[in-house]
Amino acid sequence: MAEAKHSEHVHHIKPYSPEFETMVPTGIVKFLRTCVIWQFIRFIIINIKMLIVVQKSHH
Amino acid sequence: MARVVVMGAGVSGHTASTFLKKWLGNEHEVIVVTPNSKWNWIPSNIWVGVGQMTKKDVTFDLAPVYEKAGIDYKQAKAVSIHPEGGEKTDKPYITIEYTDPSKAGETEEVTYDYLINATGPKLNFAATEGLGPDNGYTVSVCTADHATHAAEEFNKLKDRMRKGEHVKILIGTGHGMCTCQGAAFEYIFNIEHELRQAGLRDKATITWISNESFLGDFGIGGLHIKRGGYAASSKLFAESLFAERDVSWIIGAHVSKVEEGKVHYELLDGETGVEEFDFSMLIPPFAGVGLKAYAKDGSDITDTLFAPNGLMKVDADYTPKPYEEWKASDWPRTYQNPTYKNIFATGIAFAPPHLISKPMKSPNGTPINPTPPRTGMPSGIIGKTVAQSIVDMINGASEPTHHASMAEMGAACVASTGKGLFNGTAAALTVYPVVPDFEKYPGLGRDLDYTFGEIGLAGHWIKHILHHMFIWKAKLKPGWALIPE
Numbered sequence: 001m002a003e004a005k006h007s008e009h010v011h012h013i014k015p016y017s018p019e020f021e022t023m024v025p026t027g028i029v030k031f032l033r034t035c036v037i038w039q040f041i042r043f044i045i046i047n048i049k050m051l052i053v054v055q056k057s058h059h
Numbered sequence: 060m061a062r063v064v065v066m067g068a069g070v071s072g073h074t075a076s077t078f079l080k081k082w083l084g085n086e087h088e089v090i091v092v093t094p095n096s097k098w099n100w101i102p103s104n105i106w107v108g109v110g111q112m113t114k115k116d117v118t119f120d121l122a123p124v125y126e127k128a129g130i131d132y133k134q135a136k137a138v139s140i141h142p143e144g145g146e147k148t149d150k151p152y153i154t155i156e157y158t159d160p161s162k163a164g165e166t167e168e169v170t171y172d173y174l175i176n177a178t179g180p181k182l183n184f185a186a187t188e189g190l191g192p193d194n195g196y197t198v199s200v201c202t203a204d205h206a207t208h209a210a211e212e213f214n215k216l217k218d219r220m221r222k223g224e225h226v227k228i229l230i231g232t233g234h235g236m237c238t239c240q241g242a243a244f245e246y247i248f249n250i251e252h253e254l255r256q257a258g259l260r261d262k263a264t265i266t267w268i269s270n271e272s273f274l275g276d277f278g279i280g281g282l283h284i285k286r287g288g289y290a291a292s293s294k295l296f297a298e299s300l301f302a303e304r305d306v307s308w309i310i311g312a313h314v315s316k317v318e319e320g321k322v323h324y325e326l327l328d329g330e331t332g333v334e335e336f337d338f339s340m341l342i343p344p345f346a347g348v349g350l351k352a353y354a355k356d357g358s359d360i361t362d363t364l365f366a367p368n369g370l371m372k373v374d375a376d377y378t379p380k381p382y383e384e385w386k387a388s389d390w391p392r393t394y395q396n397p398t399y400k401n402i403f404a405t406g407i408a409f410a411p412p413h414l415i416s417k418p419m420k421s422p423n424g425t426p427i428n429p430t431p432p433r434t435g436m437p438s439g440i441i442g443k444t445v446a447q448s449i450v451d452m453i454n455g456a457s458e459p460t461h462h463a464s465m466a467e468m469g470a471a472c473v474a475s476t477g478k479g480l481f482n483g484t485a486a487a488l489t490v491y492p493v494v495p496d497f498e499k500y501p502g503l504g505r506d507l508d509y510t511f512g513e514i515g516l517a518g519h520w521i522k523h524i525l526h527h528m529f530i531w532k533a534k535l536k537p538g539w540a541l542i543p544e
Binding site: 010023032033034038039040042043047049050051052053055057058 | 513
């Protein structure tokens with residue numbers, strides 16, 4: 001039952017459909033996308049990475 | 060005193076004109092010619108298009124901003140360029156036609172020492188019969204007014220769904236030669252999110268249609284991201300998102316005709332098909348705005364300044380060659396016109412040397428491939444770079460001093476879903492460089508340390524911050540020049 005709950009987002013996928021042939025996120029990935037503490041850490045990291053890309057783009 | 064005329068006040072033109080005025084001061088003159096009275100933060104039009112923002116939230120009046128900056132603002136459309144002057148003068152000039160209601164229809168000749176063409180694109184809805192909100196059957200989010208109309212139509216659709224009707228939604232690109240897949244990508248997932256929030260998701264079949272040969276091409280030939288010990292293709296990540304959100308896809312598609320409730324398309328394998336819809340947002344192809352150019356004797360030299368698609372020729376290598384021979388060095392660095400050295404083109408207005416994605420045709424000869432995206436961050440950086448070069452040239456430099464090749468430039472893109480701070484997510488993506496350089500980065504074409512992407516709240520917060528930060532910057536509020544492009 002717990003397994004079914006964490007995979008609700010893939011229940012609509014039919015075998016051998018194009019959706020079946022690609023990767024889909026697992027429950028933990030879905031959870032981390034909206035976990036505020038984890039996302040705050042990612043917010044800092046993504047901002048730093050983006051600033052580096054911006055800095056590397058000005059000549 | 061030198062005079063710099065900037066045609067256009069979008070991301071690129073506004074960035075160029077405001078930095079020019081800041082660096083040149085009152086010693087020199089900066090004139091902006093744009094048919095629009097308002098500045099528009101276009102990325103947030105997506106939120107307008109689902110009713111989460113209004114036109115007022117994403118636009119502001121240009122006149123008071125330019126007055127504060129000391130920029131001469133002419134609300135008019137540029138009609139022609141006379142780079143050698145004309146009968147009455149040897150000084151180069153442009154002709155303009157006012158759209159300002161108080162002078163509507165009046166024309167004027169505006170001389171210049173330096174000219175920046177930052178007119179952006181013509182939204183070429185006419186390229187596909189039945190496309191677009193004005194003379195067709197699809198909506199658009201390309202302007203704030205279009206997005207407002209899209210939100211109204213979306214609301215009507217939701218009312219039908221609340222009464223129990225099952226509807227078909229079709230979103231993507233409206234021609235085989237479109238760019239801006241990212242905008243359509245963001246819009247489709249905002250529509251999906253809004254329906255989920257409204258408890259109506261089960262009453263809609265949502266389909267993506269695009270000219271990409273694979274999902275995740277985005278007009279830049281796709282990209283790779285490090286994940287789980289692999290450098291994984293954007294195809295996997297894009298397909299994953301579509302699969303997870305139950306959105307089906309039609310790719311490699313040239314939309315040939317739109318009728319009421321029906322889209323006709325041709326695929327890369329030559330097959331044709333019809334997709335029905337109750338609500339459709341399809342991005343139009345872009346073209347140049349139709350500027351003409353004349354020599355001193357009045358002869359037409361439009362072909363000298365512009366490529367056949369109406370975009371301006373700059374310092375790119377336009378020699379036709381096959382995809383296998385394309386190089387990063389084909390891409391322009393200074394954006395200076397090769398014939399008239401005091402003319403530059405920035406943002407969407409410059410003619411790319413070729414596509415970034417691999418050119419493809421159906422067996423019938425129909426080109427079906429994304430054209431190169433030049434919006435957002437590249438547009439802003441190019442505008443600022445050209446401004447820096449012109450300032451140095453006014454101060455004595457003989458040639459442009461700064462460069463901004465899209466093959467040496469990164470881009471950050473945030474495609475958000477929803478608007479709430481805790482219930483939305485976004486795909487935050489950076490790519491470096493925008494144009495893959497297979498000589499410098501053999502195999503995958505890009506630096507994997509600076510090409511990354513992930514989905515989550517963090518990207519969504521960044522999208523919110525970008526919205527407020529760039530409107531702050533464009534309004535020239537305190538510290539505006541410190542905010543990077």
